Amino acid sequence: MGLEESLRLTVAALMQVTGESQTDVAAALGLSQTQVSRRQSGATAWSLRDCDVLAEHYGIGALDVLAGPTRACEALPVAHRVANAHVSGNGNGAKNGAGA
Numbered sequence: 001m002g003l004e005e006s007l008r009l010t011v012a013a014l015m016q017v018t019g020e021s022q023t024d025v026a027a028a029l030g031l032s033q034t035q036v037s038r039r040q041s042g043a044t045a046w047s048l049r050d051c052d053v054l055a056e057h058y059g060i061g062a063l064d065v066l067a068g069p070t071r072a073c074e075a076l077p078v079a080h081r082v083a084n085a086h087v088s089g090n091g092n093g094a095k096n097g098a099g100a
Helices: 003-018 022-029 033-041 048-058 062-066 069-075
Strands: 085-087 093-095
Touching (some): 022 033, 062 069
């Protein structure tokens, strides 16, 4: 898996674990939801600036963002997590239980 794909998976996992939408991430980055969608689909590349802003937004290090979904979600402060959310063994954030 390349860095671009890993970063897309990391952003998706962080959004799931925190309960955030692309609109929420877009607001943090100063982008439109469409621009975030294009980055998540691979049509546009994430920039290093995006990684820095995402790291600050989630309260983790930029290297944690670049290290992949598991590391990024493990580094995520508990206060940023949605109730009942956890990091699954496959490296993606996953909801555990109903109602979260």
